[in-house]
Amino acid sequence: MSKYRNNPAAVRALVRETEVHKDAYIDQEVFDLEMEQVFTNSWVYVGHASQIPNKGDYYTTTVGDQPVVMVRHSDDSIKVLHNRCPHKGVKVAGEGCGNTGKFFRCPYHAWTFKTDGSLLSIPLKNGYADTGFESCEASHGMAAVKNVHVYRDFVFCRLANEGISFEEFFGDSLSTIDNMVDRSPVGKLEVAGGVLRYINNCNWKMLVDNQTDTCHPMVAHESSAGTAVDVWKRAPEGTPKPMAVELFAPFASPYEFFEKMGIRVWPNGHGHTGVSDSIHADYSAIPDYWEAMVANYGEDRAKQILGECRHNTVYFPNMTMKGPIQAMRVFKPLGPGKTLVESWTFRLVGAPDILLERTLMYTRLINAPTSVVAHDDTEMYERAQEVLHSRGREWVNLQRLYDGSEQPDVSTVTNGTNEWQMRNQMRAWVKFMGPAAKAE
Amino acid sequence: MNTLTEKTVLDFVYAEARMLDEQRFDDWLQLFTDDGYYWMPLTHDQPDPRLHTSLLYEDKLLLQVRIERLHGKRTFSQQPHSRSHHLLQLPTLESMDAAKGEAVVRTAFHYVETRVDEQQLYAGWATHTLVMQDGVLKIKLKKVELVNCDAAFGNIQLFM
Numbered sequence: 001m002s003k004y005r006n007n008p009a010a011v012r013a014l015v016r017e018t019e020v021h022k023d024a025y026i027d028q029e030v031f032d033l034e035m036e037q038v039f040t041n042s043w044v045y046v047g048h049a050s051q052i053p054n055k056g057d058y059y060t061t062t063v064g065d066q067p068v069v070m071v072r073h074s075d076d077s078i079k080v081l082h083n084r085c086p087h088k089g090v091k092v093a094g095e096g097c098g099n100t101g102k103f104f105r106c107p108y109h110a111w112t113f114k115t116d117g118s119l120l121s122i123p124l125k126n127g128y129a130d131t132g133f134e135s136c137e138a139s140h141g142m143a144a145v146k147n148v149h150v151y152r153d154f155v156f157c158r159l160a161n162e163g164i165s166f167e168e169f170f171g172d173s174l175s176t177i178d179n180m181v182d183r184s185p186v187g188k189l190e191v192a193g194g195v196l197r198y199i200n201n202c203n204w205k206m207l208v209d210n211q212t213d214t215c216h217p218m219v220a221h222e223s224s225a226g227t228a229v230d231v232w233k234r235a236p237e238g239t240p241k242p243m244a245v246e247l248f249a250p251f252a253s254p255y256e257f258f259e260k261m262g263i264r265v266w267p268n269g270h271g272h273t274g275v276s277d278s279i280h281a282d283y284s285a286i287p288d289y290w291e292a293m294v295a296n297y298g299e300d301r302a303k304q305i306l307g308e309c310r311h312n313t314v315y316f317p318n319m320t321m322k323g324p325i326q327a328m329r330v331f332k333p334l335g336p337g338k339t340l341v342e343s344w345t346f347r348l349v350g351a352p353d354i355l356l357e358r359t360l361m362y363t364r365l366i367n368a369p370t371s372v373v374a375h376d377d378t379e380m381y382e383r384a385q386e387v388l389h390s391r392g393r394e395w396v397n398l399q400r401l402y403d404g405s406e407q408p409d410v411s412t413v414t415n416g417t418n419e420w421q422m423r424n425q426m427r428a429w430v431k432f433m434g435p436a437a438k439a440e
Numbered sequence: 441m442n443t444l445t446e447k448t449v450l451d452f453v454y455a456e457a458r459m460l461d462e463q464r465f466d467d468w469l470q471l472f473t474d475d476g477y478y479w480m481p482l483t484h485d486q487p488d489p490r491l492h493t494s495l496l497y498e499d500k501l502l503l504q505v506r507i508e509r510l511h512g513k514r515t516f517s518q519q520p521h522s523r524s525h526h527l528l529q530l531p532t533l534e535s536m537d538a539a540k541g542e543a544v545v546r547t548a549f550h551y552v553e554t555r556v557d558e559q560q561l562y563a564g565w566a567t568h569t570l571v572m573q574d575g576v577l578k579i580k581l582k583k584v585e586l587v588n589c590d591a592a593f594g595n596i597q598l599f600m
Contacts, residue, residue, distance in 0.1 A: 193492050194483060194492050194493045196482065198593055201594070220516070222512075223515035224505070226512075226514075227505050228505045230508070231501065248505075340592055345493065353491060360492070364493055364495075364496070368495065369592075369593040369596055370480065370596050375517040375595050375597055378517065378594075379517035380516070
């Protein structure tokens with residue numbers, strides 16, 4: 001008898017107001033239910049429109065555990081298809097990206113599909129005459145995801161046919177995407193500079209938690225950011241501060257800095273750190289960039305756009321964005337104890353190249369398999385994953401600055417070291433587990 | 441070492457790998473020129489380290505941070521320490537200008553990085569751009585190209 005499948009009360013009991021049971025991180029059944037429910041009922045990030053600018057361009061990826069292909073259709077709309085041939089189940093679009101022309105062709109038996117998934121042709125079609133083929137699911141081609149929404153070139157989908165609308169799911173949290181796009185003098189982003197991919201042997205939710213965990217940088221990153229500050233202190237007087245030091249140093253800021261910067265939470269598990277200040281607030285001005293922004297937006301609006309210093313914005317369930325540094329990470333769950341991290345970077349179209357250079361340096365230094373800051377974090381996630389099965393304690397604690405009057409699904413700003421956003425994520429987790437976690 | 445010969449270049453490459461495996465990192469850093477770089481591209485035939493990201497593209501300051509961090513009291517990802525092993529193929533001299541004191545040498549390698557029970561094998565090619573400075577051979581650029589540079593790796597904590 002399964003412990004969690006068909007036992008919604010048991011799943012619901014994994015999340016208390018301020019604690020999460022260890023099984024939410026280590027149990028295979030819970031993971032399977034997350035894939036079937038949370039990653040199906042939520043709007044999940046798929047890709048960026050700039051990856052597929054022309055008709056027939058495609059990009060293969062996953063939504064939860066589902067292989068999909070995002071493709072530019074003949075009418076220029078973006079489709080998301082389950083990347084599986086309805087005939088023998090072969091992966092139709094090969095790994096990565098490319099251009100498929102007017103149709104996809106399965107490499108096994110040459111069944112072809114329009115870029116909206118519908119069946120175009122089958123070799124020796126007569127063989128299916130009078131077989132009742134029209135009533136088989138195979139005759140409908142590659143399954144298209146019905147609910148796809150493109151917001152300022154960011155493509156999201158909801159795998160479930162019915163459910164929460166895009167607007168209700170994201171609400172005001174879209175302001176982070178707005179701000180990142182608005183940072184381009186022409187209001188446009190392009191995926192640029194390659195994608196760093198790496199494996200963390202831990203549950204995907206630990207990475208999401210860490211995004212608004214402001215009590216760890218001065219501890220876990222003492223080894224990397226602290227060392228960078230020490231090395232820099234020894235530089236001869238008058239040496240210009242290198243970009244790398246500017247990027248590293250804020251991680252060594254004291255508790256007080258993080259308390260004051262603030263955290264904002266939104267309904268449905270979204271939220272961000274860095275409301276009034278952040279580790280991204282104090283980078284050097286880039287020559288010509290300000291002028292380009294003012295030319296397009298006017299001084300007041302340009303000031304407002306660049307004045308936003310949001311640190312990490314969590315888009316529940318598994319995407320996180322840094323507007324001021326044009327970086328995004330996607331945490332792709334591979335198993336209860338294994339996550340693929342993708343570290344994406346964007347070019348602000350119309351802005352000087354040095355902004356992209358800074359973005360790339362940031363990502364390389366902070367979010368890469370070779371990053372010393374990431375080494376600090378990964379060590380913590382993997383140590384947790386290694387021993388969470390301990391019977392010495394059953395729960396993971398998310399209690400910091402909890403106030404008994406805290407309501408679910410509100411928009412509010414609070415102390416920067418509050419663990420409210422972590423609680424917010426887990427409340428959303430229960431909500432989007434849907435029938436798998438219904439209270440008795 | 442005063443003259444640049446094929447032997448001095450090859451000996452240099454072997455000695456450098458040995459330094460890394462013996463964890464003599466401070467000595468290793470001194471092998472670089474002040475404007476030297478260590479580069480691990482992210483894609484095959486990547487021309488540009490600046491507007492395309494890399495696994496590593498670090499100047500002497502960043503390498504210094506990396507090295508000091510390895511032995512920090514609170515560097516938990518190095519408790520216990522990682523260890524490395526280089527297996528080098530015979531390096532090939534790609535170009536050499538003895539008069540200018542410049543040489544480019546390419547070395548196929550297998551590299552193992554271990555930490556307690558975990559052992560990872562990497563394979564690739566290292567290309568050293570070397571220059572003679574005040575009679576001493578130095579690294580201006582060490583470029584490490586992995587055969588699977590675009591794969592999703594776990595932590596890589598030492599130097600290839």
